[in-house]
Amino acid sequence: MRIIVLLVFISGGVVAKGQQRFTVDTKVDSARFAQSRAVLNALPAVPFTKHIYKVDSNTIPYRLLQPKQYEARKKYPLIIALHNSSRLGDDNEQQLEPLTRIWLRDEIAGKYPAFVLAPQFKKRSSVYTGKDSLLFSHPSDDVPALLKLIHELEAQHSSIDLNRVYLVGYSMGASTAQNLLSLEPDHFAAIVSVAGVPDTQAIEKMKKKNILLIHGKMDTENPYSGSEYLYNRLKGNRKLSFYTYSNLDHNNITIPFLLSAMIPDWLFKQKK
Numbered sequence: 001m002r003i004i005v006l007l008v009f010i011s012g013g014v015v016a017k018g019q020q021r022f023t024v025d026t027k028v029d030s031a032r033f034a035q036s037r038a039v040l041n042a043l044p045a046v047p048f049t050k051h052i053y054k055v056d057s058n059t060i061p062y063r064l065l066q067p068k069q070y071e072a073r074k075k076y077p078l079i080i081a082l083h084n085s086s087r088l089g090d091d092n093e094q095q096l097e098p099l100t101r102i103w104l105r106d107e108i109a110g111k112y113p114a115f116v117l118a119p120q121f122k123k124r125s126s127v128y129t130g131k132d133s134l135l136f137s138h139p140s141d142d143v144p145a146l147l148k149l150i151h152e153l154e155a156q157h158s159s160i161d162l163n164r165v166y167l168v169g170y171s172m173g174a175s176t177a178q179n180l181l182s183l184e185p186d187h188f189a190a191i192v193s194v195a196g197v198p199d200t201q202a203i204e205k206m207k208k209k210n211i212l213l214i215h216g217k218m219d220t221e222n223p224y225s226g227s228e229y230l231y232n233r234l235k236g237n238r239k240l241s242f243y244t245y246s247n248l249d250h251n252n253i254t255i256p257f258l259l260s261a262m263i264p265d266w267l268f269k270q271k272k
Helices: 030-041 098-104 106-111 142-156 172-183 224-233 262-267
Strands: 006-014 020-027 048-055 058-065 076-082 115-119 126-131 134-139 160-170 190-194 210-216 240-245
Touching: 030 098, 048 115, 048 142, 058 142, 076 098, 076 142, 076 172, 098 106, 098 115, 098 262, 115 142, 126 172, 134 142, 134 172, 134 224, 142 160, 142 172, 160 172, 160 262, 172 190, 190 262, 210 224, 224 240
Parallel strands: 020 240, 076 115, 076 160, 160 190, 190 210, 210 240
Antiparallel strands: 006 020, 048 058, 058 115, 126 134
């Protein structure tokens, strides 16, 4: 089944210092919302093998997807796919939200083969401070533990391309992706942050990173102003693109990306 999301208007430009900013007028009705999620939720999750990682006092259930038609002599990206707060738990199932399941689609798995790591957090992986109109994110103690897991997987799998380790997240997952980038900015090649809350602790190093910011202007849960603030703080980063979806909110911002290749296509063009 192919679901088409209507893109009505896209405008974009490059600011003086190089960032790219786009405004997208996308309308998604409730039927398309449900259909897109249903298509992805119907895909068998078996290729995401189950594992448990323990370090110190932390336990992280995680799923790991290997590249389709894997060949040991080849190098593949590692994608860390981070879930939103509605998926908290330890069942090692719920973290496979629709935005993570895109890597199971035949069209994506065939054209964009990658290792995909999907950890699950039992408690919030990113906590917020600040005022309602401008929040800032901070990592929980699970996030340094996740970094250790990432390092161990890279050591275990020689086929992982260390120049193409990517972070992707939605909502709390996007905030956690930013936390990871702030903790080890030199480790990651690129980040896709969808409706995240900014972490500005390593802002100078972030100015050199490949960053895709996506946010709905109608978002009141993780306010749009946060991504706009981060975009302005990253002035001078020629590797930054900021997509504003003027008609979308926190709950439907992922819909344009579920049955498209926009995120995989952007990621696979990035490297250190």
